[in-house]
Amino acid sequence: MPAQELLGVVTDGSFSQGLRVRLLDPAAVERLRVGSFVVVEGDEHRYFGMVTDLALATTDSALTADPPLHSPFLHRVLRGTHAYATAEIRPSLVLQAGSEQPQPARTIPPHFARLRQATAEDFACVFGREDATHFALGTPPAMDIPVPLDLEELVKRSNGVFGQSGSGKSVLTRLLLAGLILADRVSVLLFDMHNEYARAPSDQPELIGLAELFGTTRVQVYTLDDRTDRSAAARTIQIGLDQIEPEDIELLAEELNLNPTFATVAHHLRASFGKHWIAETRALDADGVKEFCARTGVAESSVNALRSKLARLVQRPYMQESLDTSIIDEIIAKLQKGTHIIVQFGRYDSFLDYMLVANLLTRRIHERYTEEVLEAQRLGSEMSIRPLVIVLEEAHKFLTPEAARQSIFGTIAREMRKYRVTLLIVDQRPSSIDREILSQLGTKIIGPLSDQQDIEAVLTGVADRSGLRNLLANLSPRQECVIVGHAVRMPVAIRTREYRRHELLDLVRTRTGKATDERRLRLLIGE
Incomplete structure (x- = not known):
């Protein structure tokens, strides 16, 4: 091992608490940082781990009581001998002699095992290299080595991107979606509440939108507001009142200020009037309400209260009394062919609009996918259904402990990839998100969080919570995050790669090449 690579030696520690390393170079403590990816060379195995803490120590308490303030000579003599620095290391993986793949660490190295900085080869051994199914979101904060995500592992489960406002969540999500679209293993349905993913904002032209990056044959925009996207490829969404079921508005109880009995009333109305239950309910006069209540035993006050609340839905401009064709069928067909869909909301960006449309579309899509998967299993045919990733912003509105038990989004998160x-x-x-849902997420990409309750929640179901808690507390306010879960073999802190228009366009051209033209041809001829 070259001398300049040696940072220190293991002096003590345990499997449960981690290793303490005495740093040999007094200046090494300033070069390392919490979250650094490092390697410990044991006698028989190589250990990959992360720096979880840095500390200063002395061999003589007199030095702390009376430090040599005015003697540079004593500084040089004592530093590194009687006054020294230590690093706490948490080994996550071990590469055994003769093996090519690291495994979870189940042992620890001996005394005086050597600590060194990780090299590009070490990163490749643990995280792999960028290729068709590995996409790098960034590099370690103090290094320039890409850290790829395993996208095939990522899409096997539901995942999460978390971070406080202003921490760069939307840019991080854009990067992740660009990687998924490039890999072409899944289709993406993105509910874009703030209209920021399809095209670059006018004041930030460098933030190229996904529709601009990949073209409208691969990424198509649907919008509730025809003023949002005036391109010829954009489609306007209209929803028929006859497409709405009681389950679609159960998630809106808080937004509509519905009383606890509304679900029972709504289901009685649906059973009585069929798919036109909303229009028929709105058309009831006083005698009609009394007749309905006498027949079903529902209180008149409850029916009238629900009628009043439903008026807010009926008045939405994108609502029609009835539609002959379903935009949902069109969206599903495109998703199955590999087109990625962005649903924009334009002027209709209240939580009522967002939650109603997202819930309605998602519930119908999930029903269709479930039917097709079960039919394929019944026939014993090859599973040709293209997997789907649904991107949900402001997820806490859909996945509170109360809502998660009954919402379609809670069902999808718990099912993993069953359908x-x-x-x-x-x-x-x-x-604010149900803890069971958080524990089911396969990979979490976590940016800065200032609230301790948010930090505790996001680490639900994660091993070594104390070490990661310390790591999260030391992230820079922007462009840094921690990735933990199935898409990476061990937790890692990264600095997010720059989201630059020309670099991403070059990346798409390099990765796709002729495949893009072939794909467009298949879409044009309907294959």
Whole structure:
């Protein structure tokens, strides 16, 4: 081992608490940082781990009581001998002699095992190299080595992107979605509440949108507001009142200020009037309400209260009394062919609009996917259904402990990939999300969080919570995050790669090449 690579030696520690390393170079403590990826060379194995803490220590308490303030000579003599620095290391993986793949660490190295900085080869051994199914979101904060995510592992489960407001969640999500679209293993359905993913904002032209990056044959925009996207490829969404079921508004109880009995009333109305239950309910006069209540035993006050609340839905401009064709069928068909869909909301960006449309579309899509998967299993045919990732911003509105038990989003998160549909939830308040849902997420990409409740929540179901808690507390306010879960073999802190228009366009051209033209041809001829 070259002398300049040696940082220190293991002096003590335990498997449960981690290793303490005495740093040999007095200046090494300033070069390392909490979250650094390091390697410990044991006698028989190589250990990969992360720096979880840095500390200063002395061999003589007199030095702390009376430090040599005015003697540079004593500084040089004592530093590194009687006054020294230590690093706490948490080994996560071990590469055994003769093996090519690291495994979870189940032992620790002996005394005086050597600590060194990780090299590009070490990163490749642990995280792999960028290729068709590995995409790097960034590099370690103090190094320039890409750290790829295993996208095939990522899409097997629901995942989450978390971070406080202003920490760069949307840019991080854009990068992740660009990687998924490039890999072409899944289709993406993105509910874009703030209209920021399809095209670059006018004041930030460098933040190229996904529709601009990949073209409208691969990424198509649907919008509730025809003023949002005036391109010829954009489609306007209209929803028929006859498409709405009582389950679609159960998630809106808080937004509509519905009383606890509304679900029972709504289901009685649906059973009585069929798919036109909302229009028929709105058309009831006083005698009609009394007749309905006498027949069903429902209180008149409850029916009238629900009629009043439903008026807010009926008045939405994108609502029609009835539609002959379903935009949902069109969206599903495109998702199955590999087109990625962005649903924008334009002027209709209240939580009522967002939650109604996202819930309605997702519930129908999940029903269709479930039917097709079960039919394929019944026939014993090859599973040809293209997997789907649904991207959900402001996820805490859909996945509170109360809502998660009954919402379609809670069902999808718990099913993992049973019916080929998973979630990518994007949120700044993980403490408001059901803990069971958080524990089911396969990979978490965590940016800065200032609230301790949010930090505790986001680490639900994660091993070594104390070490990661310390790491999260030391992230820079922007462009840094921690990745933990199935898409990486061990937790890692990264600095997010720059989201630059020309670099991403070059990346797409390099990765896709002729495959892009072939794909467009298949879409044009309907294959």
